[in-house]
Amino acid sequence: MSLRPTLDFLLYDWLDAEKLNQSERFADHSRETFDAVLDTCERIAREKYAPFNRTVDTQEPHFDGEKVILPQATHDAHKAFVESGMLSAAQDYEIGGMQLPYTVQAAANSFFAMASVSIGSNMLTSGNANLLMVHGTEKQKEVFARNEFSGRWAGTMCLSEPQAGSSLSDVATRAVPDGADYQDDPLGPRYRLTGNKMWISAGDHELTENIVHIVLAKIPDENGKLIPGTRGISLFIVPKRMVDTQGELTGERNDVALAGLNHKLGWRGTTNTLLNFGEGKYPVGGKAGAVGYLVGEPGKGLHCMFHMMNEARIGVGTAATMLGMAGYYASLDYAKSRPQGRLVKKPEAAGAAVAKDSAAPQVRIIEHADVRRMLLAQKAYCEGALALELYCARLVDTQKTGDAQTADDARLLLEVLTPIAKSWPSEWCLEANSLAIQVHGGYGYTRDFPVEQYWRDNRLNMIHEGTHGIQAADLLGRKVLMEKGRGLQLLAGRITETIGRAAKVPALAPHAKALGAALQRIGSATEAAWSTGDPADALANAVPYMQAFGHTVLAWIWLDVALRALEIDAQKARAVTAGKIGATDYFFHYELPKIGAWLQVVETRDPTCTALPEDAF
Numbered sequence: 267m268s269l270r271p272t273l274d275f276l277l278y279d280w281l282d283a284e285k286l287n288q289s290e291r292f293a294d295h296s297r298e299t300f301d302a303v304l305d306t307c308e309r310i311a312r313e314k315y316a317p318f319n320r321t322v323d324t325q326e327p328h329f330d331g332e333k334v335i336l337p338q339a340t341h342d343a344h345k346a347f348v349e350s351g352m353l354s355a356a357q358d359y360e361i362g363g364m365q366l367p368y369t370v371q372a373a374a375n376s377f378f379a380m381a382s383v384s385i386g387s388n389m390l391t392s393g394n395a396n397l398l399m400v401h402g403t404e405k406q407k408e409v410f411a412r413n414e415f416s417g418r419w420a421g422t423m424c425l426s427e428p429q430a431g432s433s434l435s436d437v438a439t440r441a442v443p444d445g446a447d448y449q450d451d452p453l454g455p456r457y458r459l460t461g462n463k464m465w466i467s468a469g470d471h472e473l474t475e476n477i478v479h480i481v482l483a484k485i486p487d488e489n490g491k492l493i494p495g496t497r498g499i500s501l502f503i504v505p506k507r508m509v510d511t512q513g514e515l516t517g518e519r520n521d522v523a524l525a526g527l528n529h530k531l532g533w534r535g536t537t538n539t540l541l542n543f544g545e546g547k548y549p550v551g552g553k554a555g556a557v558g559y560l561v562g563e564p565g566k567g568l569h570c571m572f573h574m575m576n577e578a579r580i581g582v583g584t585a586a587t588m589l590g591m592a593g594y595y596a597s598l599d600y601a602k603s604r605p606q607g608r609l610v611k612k613p614e615a616a617g618a619a620v621a622k623d624s625a626a627p628q629v630r631i632i633e634h635a636d637v638r639r640m641l642l643a644q645k646a647y648c649e650g651a652l653a654l655e656l657y658c659a660r661l662v663d664t665q666k667t668g669d670a671q672t673a674d675d676a677r678l679l680l681e682v683l684t685p686i687a688k689s690w691p692s693e694w695c696l697e698a699n700s701l702a703i704q705v706h707g708g709y710g711y712t713r714d715f716p717v718e719q720y721w722r723d724n725r726l727n728m729i730h731e732g733t734h735g736i737q738a739a740d741l742l743g744r745k746v747l748m749e750k751g752r753g754l755q756l757l758a759g760r761i762t763e764t765i766g767r768a769a770k771v772p773a774l775a776p777h778a779k780a781l782g783a784a785l786q787r788i789g790s791a792t793e794a795a796w797s798t799g800d801p802a803d804a805l806a807n808a809v810p811y812m813q814a815f816g817h818t819v820l821a822w823i824w825l826d827v828a829l830r831a832l833e834i835d836a837q838k839a840r841a842v843t844a845g846k847i848g849a850t851d852y853f854f855h856y857e858l859p860k861i862g863a864w865l866q867v868v869e870t871r872d873p874t875c876t877a878l879p880e881d882a883f
Contacts, residue, residue: 267595267598267599269308269376269377269380269591269595270304270308271842272649272652273304273373273376273652275831275842276373276652276653276656276827277300277369277370277373277656278297279830279831279834279842280653280826280827280830281369281656281657281660283300283367283369283370283660284296284297284300286367286369286370286663286667289667290667291365291666291667292365292366292367292663292667294365295365295366295367299366300366300367300370303352303355303364303366303370303371303374304370304373304374304377306350306374307350307352307374307375307377307378308377310343310346310347310350310377310378311377311378311380311381311382312377312381313346314339314342314343314346314347315343315378315381315382315385316381316382317339318337318339318340318343318382318385319381319382319385319716319719320713320716320719321337321339322336322337322339322340322382322384322385322534322535323384323534323535323719323723324534325337326529326534326535327471327527327534327535327536327537328527329470329524329526329527333470333472334470334471334472334524334527334537335472336471336472336473336535336537337535339385340385340386340473340535341473343382343385343386344386344388344417344473344474347378347386347388347417348416348417349417351364352371352374352375352388353388353391353392353395353414353415353416353417354392354395354415354416355370355371355374356368356371357399357415361407361411361412361415362412362415362416363415367663368659368662368663368666369656369659369660369662369663371659372584372655372656372659373656373659375388375389375584376584376587376588376652376655379584379585379587379588379589380588380589380591380592381592382535383533383585383588383589383723384532384533384534384535384536384723385535385536386535386536389578389581389585390420390421390422390423390467390468390578391414391417391419391420391421391468392414392415392421392577393421393423393574393577393578393581394411394414394421394422394423394478394480394574395410395411395412395414395415395421396411396573396574396577397480397561397570397571397573397574397577398410398411398414398480398503398561399411400570400573401501401561401562401570401573402454402503402561403454405452405453405454405511406453406454406503406559406561408513409453409509409511409512409513410478410503410505410513412513413476413478413513414478417474418474418475418476419474419475419476419477419478419505420468420471420473420474420476420477420478421477421478421479421480422466422467422468422469422477422478422479422480423466423480423571423574423575423578424463424466424469424479424480424481424482424504424541425437425463425482425571425575426463426464426465426466427439427461427462427463427464428462428464428540432732432733432736434482434496434499434568435494435495435496435499437461437482437483437484437499438461438484438492439459439460439461439462439463439481439482439483439484439543440459440460440461440483440484440485440486440492441457441458441459441483441484441485441500441502441558441560442457442458442485442486442555443455443456443457443458444456444457444458444555444557451559452511453503453509453511453559454503454559454560454561455559455560456557456558456559456560457483457485457502457557457558457559457560458544458553458554458555458556458557458558459481459483459502459504459543459544459555459556459557459558460543460544460545460554460555460556461483461543461544462525462540462541462542462543463481463540463541463543464528464540465528465538465540466479466538466539466540466541467533467536467537467538467539468536468537469524469537469538469539469540469541470506470524470537470539470541471537475507475515476505476506476507476509476515477505477506478503478504478505478506479503479504479505479506479522479541480501480502480503480504480561480571480574481501481502481503481504481543481558482499482500482501482502482567482568482571483499483500483502483558483567484498484499484500485498485500485564485565493565496568497565498565499565499567499568500560500562500563500564500565500566500567501560501561501562501566501567501568501570501571502558502559502560502561502567503558503559503561504520504522504543504556504557504558504559505520505557506519506520506522507519507520508520508550508557518550519548519550520548520550520556520557521543521544521545521546521547521548521549521550521554521555521556521557522541522542522543522548522556523541523542523545523547523548524539524540524541524542525539525540525541525542526539526540527539527540528540530726531722531725531726532719532721532722532723532724532725532726533723533726543556544556575731575732576680576684578730578731579684579685579687579688579731579732579737580655580658580659580684580687580688581731582688582692582727582730582731583651583654583655583687583688583689583690583691583692583727584652584655584691585727585730586651586691586692586695586696586724586727587648587651587652587655587691587695588652589695589699589720589723589724589727590644590647590648590651590691590694590695590696590698590699590720590724591648591649591652591695591698592716592720593644593698593699593701593702593703593716593717593720593721594641594644594645594648594698594702596702596706596715596716596717596720597640597641597644597701597702597705597706597717598632598641598644600631600705600706600709600715601630601631601632601637601641601705602630602632603630604630604631605627605628605629605630605631606628606629606630606631606707607622607628607629607631607634608622608623608624608626608627608628608629609622609626609629609633609634610622611623631705637705640701640704640705641701641705642848642849642852643697643698643701643852643856644698644701644702645845645848645849645852646824646849646850646852646853646856646857647691647694647695647697647698648695648698649849650820650823650824650827650849650853651690651691651694651695651820653823653824653827654683654686654687654690654691654819654820654823655687655691657683657823658680658683658684658687661676661677661679661680661683662676662680664676665677665680675756678748678749678752678753678756679753679756679757679760681745681748681753682741682745682746682753682754682756682757683757683819684745685737685738685740685741685745685812686741686812686815686816686819688731688732688737689728689734689737689738689812689816690816690817690819690820691727692724692727692728692730692734693728693734693813695724696721696724696725696727696728699717699720699721699724700721702717702720702721703717703718703721734809734812735808735809737812738805738808738809738811738812739805739808741808741811741812741815742792742795742804742805742808742811742812743801743804743805743808746792747796754789754792757819758785758789760822761781761785761818761822762782762785764778764781764822764825764826764829765778765781765782765785765825766778767829768781768825768828768829771829771832773832773847774825774828774829774832774850776854777821777825777828777850777851777854778825780821780854780858781818781821781822781825781854781858784814784817784818784821784858784861785818787814787861787862787865788814788815788818788861788865790869791811791814791865791868791869792811794868794869794870794871795807795811795868795869795871797871798871802876803871804871806871806872806873806875806876807867807868807871807872807875810863810864810865810867810868811864811865811868813860813861813864814860814861814864814865814868817857817858817860817861817864818858818861820853820857821853821854821857821858824849824850824853824854825850825854827846827850828846828847828850831843831846831847832847
């Protein structure tokens with residue numbers, strides 16, 4: 267089954283991506299250029315990624331003592347991706363980009379995520395470079411970002427540490443000035459870093475000639491002590507191999523050493539590493555300490571890093587979405603071809619037991635009600651999540667091309683939606699993968715079929731770029747409160763506008779009413795959570811709040827999609843409506859009612875989890 271019709275509908279019919287070329291930035295583009303990009307990426311994903319998804323799962327990266335070994339298929343896929351120009355597709359012409367709308371770039375990249383999510387790590391490279399384009403100096407942009415966008419170098423983000431995990435305030439990596447002239451280095455104030463970083467995706471490999479690590483570290487105070495909390499964190503560029511001001515390798519290795527590879531449940535095609543900075547294995551200039559160049563101001567590192575983290579969170583949400591979609595398509599194909607069982611027949615008399623005609627031929631399992639339920643759930647989760655991710659991508663383009671107020675509204679909406687864009691697909695598209703296994707029955711648990719790998723690959727996305735608990739605390743503790751709640755008000759305004767249009771359509775009017783009630787309850791639950799003013803009371807049930815919030819957002823997305831599908835059907839008599847309306851009906855009948863139980867504990871600030879004594883567990 268092809269992803270392309272779904273993408274075309276969401277891009278062109280729902281988000282009206284063709285109108286993007288009305289802005290000056292995208293004036294050189296058209297539907298034809300957008301389609302050409304989609305065609306190219308679809309072909310590369312089909313030829314270089316999909317056939318090797320099982321290969322990179324079984325032939326895990328290994329370290330031979332000098333370098334990391336990856337399958338040849340990974341090198342070939344990376345080369346094809348780089349040659350496509352997609353690393354810099356949304357960048358300015360002046361630095362070799364296509365000035366492609368990010369909406370189209372995100373849609374095109376979805377082909378790769380569905381074909382083989384772990385065969386490459388390009389999301390981190392582009393995110394790393396994008397961060398430097400915003401917060402780096404002109405020389406840092408020229409030397410590091412441009413070489414990443416070209417695919418010559420790769421990039422990482424180095425946050426977590428073995429003793430700190432997700433608690434970035436406990437980062438202990440140190441950065442000290444490197445010499446009396448440390449502030450005069452053309453590549454930025456030069457420091458020496460020492461410390462350890464854990465769970466670094468693509469932290470070491472031979473796919474590119476260099477790797478640019480973006481590293482969080484703390485600069486000691488005048489007494490040599492690290493400043494507690496996040497306010498002491500700074501951000502540094504630490505290349506694997508030293509470079510000059512022209513972006514050429516000097517031939518000297520930086521003091522960054524691979525301490526080990528982590529072997530994970532899924533995403534096995536991407537190296538995941540423990541890196542030691544400054545241990546002295548590769549001394550630079552005759553002394554230990556990894557050379558790093560300060561990005562932005564000292565102590566403002568986390569602020570800079572959030573630029574990359576937020577982009578990565580949307581990328582993780584998209585990866586989760588496409589893994590769910592891959593499982594959905596696989597289980598749909600299986601359900602259409604697998605004969606098993608027979609349908610029940612109508613009883614001959616009232617009160618008679620339900621029976622089947624054993625003499626009748628077997629039916630395909632898609633004809634069984636429960637299999638259809640599982641398939642429809644997958645469709646609702648995955649297509650809805652894809653629509654959400656592309657909507658967020660459209661907001662990125664609006665930030666670049668809209669007037670000042672429109673751009674600022676898009677920025678704030680994206681702030682509120684980012685925790686949902688990351689966490690909702692990570693939970694519910696993983697559930698879709700679980701349902702895909704169930705549709706396959708016993709075969710689903712074997713490696714003869716791909717759905718068990720999709721589930722394993724997707725399980726990591728609930729942890730990638732911040733766990734559910736972290737995202738939930740960010741949503742309820744910061745995003746819905748920021749700027750006096752204006753972001754929540756903006757989102758409520760857009761949902762209300764959809765409700766108003768849907769209320770006039772008989773087939774959708776009941777859904778409009780249900781969504782209105784859900785939105786009102788989200789508002790009241792937000793107030794109730796914070797009614798005591800105690801963050802501990804409010805955040806104790808942040809995850810149920812985020813689940814309800816996410817389901818409300820997805821109900822809105824589906825209602826808006828259904829409205830557009832009905833408009834198209836009326837205008838063009840296209841056969842796209844039944845699937846969209848069916849998924850919308852499913853979501854409103856089976857999913858949206860769940861928010862009542864979630865919000866009940868939020869509204870009452872239920873203490874069950876926090877009040878239980880430790881020794882009672």
